[in-house]
Amino acid sequence: MPACAPLHTEHPHSPHSPAPTRRRPRIEGADLSAAVAVFLIALPLSLGIALATGAPLQAGLVAAAVGGVVAGRLGGCPLQVSGPAAGLTVVTADLIHRYGWRATCGITVLAGVAQLGLGCLRVARGALAVSPAVVHGMLAGIGITIAVAQLHIVLGGSPDSSVLANLRDLPAQLAGLHPAAVTMSVLTLTLLLAWPRLPGRAGRLLRKVPAALVAVSGAAATAALTGLALPRVDLPSWHSHALAGLPEGPVLGVAAAVLTTTLVCSVQSLLGAVAVDKLVASRPGPQSRVGRSDLDRELLGQGAANIVSGALGGLPVAGVAVRSTANVKSGAVSRNSTMLHGVLVVVAALLMVPVLEEIPLASLAALVMAVGIQMVSLHHIRTVTRHREVPVYAATALGVVFLGVLQGVCLGVAVAVAIALHRLAHTRITHTEKEGVHHVRVRGQLTFLAVPRLSRALHLVPQGTHAVVELDGSFMDHAAYESLQDWRGAHLARGGTAELTGRRDGIRTAGQAPPAECRCHPWTPWRNHQSCFAGAPAAPAGREAGRELARGISSFQRNTAPLVRDELARLAREGQRPAQLFLTCADSRLVTSMITASGPGDLFVVRNVGNLVPPPGEEHGDDSVAAAIEYAVDVLGVRSITVCGHSGCGAMQALLTTGPDDRSTPLRRWLRHGLPSLTRMAGDLRGRPRLAGRAPVDAVELLCLTNVVQQLAHLRAHEPVARALARGELELHGMYFHVGEAQAYLLAGPEGGTVFEDVAEGVRRGEEACGPARPRSRGQV
Structure with missing residues (x-):
């Protein structure tokens, strides 16, 4: 029996050390x-x-x-x-x-x-x-x-x-x-x-x-x-x-x-x-x-x-x-x-x-x-x-x-319990034929109790015909899966075709492809994935996180890879030519391709804790960010660099609670690159950044906005960026993504802006400055 965990843990101090000072309880x-x-x-x-x-x-x-x-x-x-x-x-x-x-x-x-x-x-x-x-x-x-x-x-x-x-x-x-x-x-x-x-x-x-x-x-x-x-x-x-x-x-x-x-x-x-x-x-x-x-x-x-x-x-x-x-x-x-x-x-x-x-x-x-x-x-x-x-x-x-x-x-x-058992035991299975296509419909949970009736319905499908199996349920056990797999293999071997569909979400898996259905909306997290048909691989040894990764990769191979294979093959032949360097935080809630609606080859992405850009030449600086900037500007020739911050950033919260001289861990040493953002936030009150229509809700959001502006200033100090800006071949942008609202804001003005506008407003201002967008030619992506 596990021991009861104590509600408090006291840390005794050495009798030779001074007693810790008592802090008065602070009530906000x-x-x-x-x-x-x-x-x-x-x-x-x-x-x-x-x-x-x-x-x-x-x-x-x-x-x-x-x-x-x-x-x-x-x-x-x-x-x-x-x-x-x-x-x-x-x-x-x-x-x-x-x-x-x-x-x-x-x-x-x-x-x-x-x-x-x-x-x-x-x-x-x-x-x-x-x-x-x-x-x-x-x-x-x-x-x-x-x-x-x-x-x-x-x-x-x-x-x-x-x-x-x-x-x-x-x-x-x-x-x-x-x-x-x-x-x-x-x-x-x-x-x-x-x-x-x-x-x-x-x-x-x-x-x-x-x-x-x-x-x-x-x-x-x-x-x-x-x-x-x-x-x-x-x-x-x-x-x-x-x-x-x-x-x-x-x-x-x-x-x-x-x-x-x-x-x-x-x-x-x-x-x-x-x-x-x-x-x-x-x-x-x-x-x-x-x-x-x-x-x-x-x-x-x-x-x-x-x-x-x-x-x-x-x-x-x-x-x-x-x-x-x-x-x-x-x-x-x-x-x-x-x-x-x-x-x-x-x-x-x-x-x-x-x-x-x-x-x-x-x-x-x-x-x-x-x-x-x-x-x-x-x-x-x-x-x-x-x-x-x-x-x-x-x-x-x-x-x-x-x-x-x-x-x-x-x-x-x-x-x-009685209703759950009734749903497991009572599954409706029907077979119909329409215009030469045989439909086997399964309504309810597909368990071993329904295998005999499923087998009878599947054997009513003649050899060499086209069959559609419609699965309308949220559960299938191993016995039902094996039975359906065996029938499908035998039916395909005898010249027939088999199509497995889920009527609820209209997702189909047909022909010779593995029998799988993914009832998932785009960009859904792993925890919301629902595999109605067992197309996922056998769970590897290890923890659940490893199994989730394997299932996600398997889902990509089945559902997404066929759609992007041609485009990736073209990029593999021609090489990458991204137009945008996108520098953002490592936060797991920021899915860069989702919030920018971009695809393979569009963004050259650099991610780190707090979307920080260490100033050039700083002692003990991080060369990986500077190397990525140099490669993107001088080798890839990107035309735009965007620094993207976000709401609820843990790095900014840590900056607000950490002393400026605390370098006890790698994370604390890295966060020193954000100290200029703290200084900037405490400076001119009139120049503080804000969102269009409202002020920052708290100190964390204010620091997140200020940090974007400050890191843009650090970017301009990097030599490759300064050269490209002087030639007019590069532009810098600031962006703020509010996670809870799923709303993106762009920093208004190319230099020194302090107002983050709604993206739609920013696009409108850009079109007024540059003229309406030209229509794309046929076939242009």
Whole structure:
């Protein structure tokens, strides 16, 4: 069994060396503002979730504070905010009903211990194997249960412990509704829905205040001003706050309760961490330096938070999507925002009790009911419909509503397995003949179970005829592949022809070519390659990266080489004559031939870390770049040199954080060639480069733009370049590629430009200066 990795590693210092100086924790302004925004959302939601579970209202505040401080400090997803989650409401309410509040806290502690064990076993990635349809169905079922229960409080009554009982009692509740409670609930829902839709410039400013806070505050203020008599938040003294106790009851029942709490907390937190990673990746800037989540560490952090929360009398803790999204969108750049939001909850729980006790319970119930309704996501329903997983989604949701969370999840998993087996076992194979061509159509997954029927259909094709085999599925096992290969070889040997097609994407492999289909869009990364037919070579020994390279080369040989072979043969005879030297960064996201729409022989490419051009004659300079420049200008006679930088450049980020005298590694020594770019950026503020229409979003983007301008200056100092420029035989260009937008910008002006324009605008300016492009002659490429 692998040992549990420590959450911290301390490095002792020698007793003879001076003790390291303590650095004060530094909190960025972005983290502070994000923490305030998340706190304003978490405060009313935590009280509302505690109300929905039937727990003491302080328990919601305890869980919010512990989730922020403990899970925020120890977890593996720095920007995920943890606390009491709506997805745990049904589970917690059922535990309180069965075992009581103190025993529920004890179960929460045991669930945290179980999470620590799972984190030590490093099985966090295994939770992602659960079908998304099961997860979405679980959340939808929990959302329905929450909404139905809270509707009774909205109407002025109290809910029952089961959904069926709540539905049965709803007509009587409607007949005896409480006008004041309904008024506060309607006001809360109106503010909650209308606030994010405020129009105009003033509306944009007001929308920065969380809608949940506005809704609850508005209802509380209205109730106080009008003097309505209705139940309000009651926060007893912290001296009477109940702590955890040992659960009593059947061992199997307690074990099932612990397992259910562990399952829901872990899956929700891990899926939330993955969602936060995707959200951060879509937002370039300082957040991109946070890095991907460590899911095993996140599980350890959630386990520690549940142990502390349960021990202190708090609700179970999990990652919360609403607060995490708000944290990222508010600009948080480190885990400090999450921890600070927890500290703010503690301050509010100690100093804001009189204010919190003015909140009507009906307003909190309306807020939680709205959250429950939102958990039934139309986007998720459309997704499962597109993937034909509606039965899994529906079975899980109905199971959670009528049986319980654990039972509903088990039912959903069983339905998912049954559907997968049905799809594997039921494959439709048909044979038809039209105009002398025999069509064999395969619908579904092609496994060994379908081999007898496939063999019968293929043997209906007469010898010496033309056959088309249409494969409409995403999986083929080895037995089916061998059967199809054997038939094809025999059919070709007897004078026939065989064509293998995939109707879904219209990609064909015919005649004597190897039977392969590549269902890949142009320029797709290796991880997205889908080889429906086994044309890829046998996987060589070694790691997966080596197999991916071999598959990529094999795909080129099958699909691309036949298209470019004639052009490459011509270049091999005549030699290369590129017109452009393209100097760019080694970043894997920059595919030069893709972003320039160029082909073989067009670009002479030089790539290095940071697209740097060492000045000529510099001590310990890199002669490889200078040699490439000399060869391109003097031997190949290129007419243009382009220096291309890009967004999110790691070299520029390193320059901003590395001392100017740090030459401890080859990378640091190489980056010294970028120091002039740093100096230039810190110089004349008016001459700083920018993108047309906007300023750089942060220091990294400003340095990326400045670096392009500076490296052009270095280029002009190289003797071959200077000679060619003096003769008017060469021109220099600066380019910036924004990876996230897939947008290229060209530096305006041949000398000393500082504005990077959209490429289309640059082409238009060039045509105005040089006249319209002449039409190409027939056959000219």
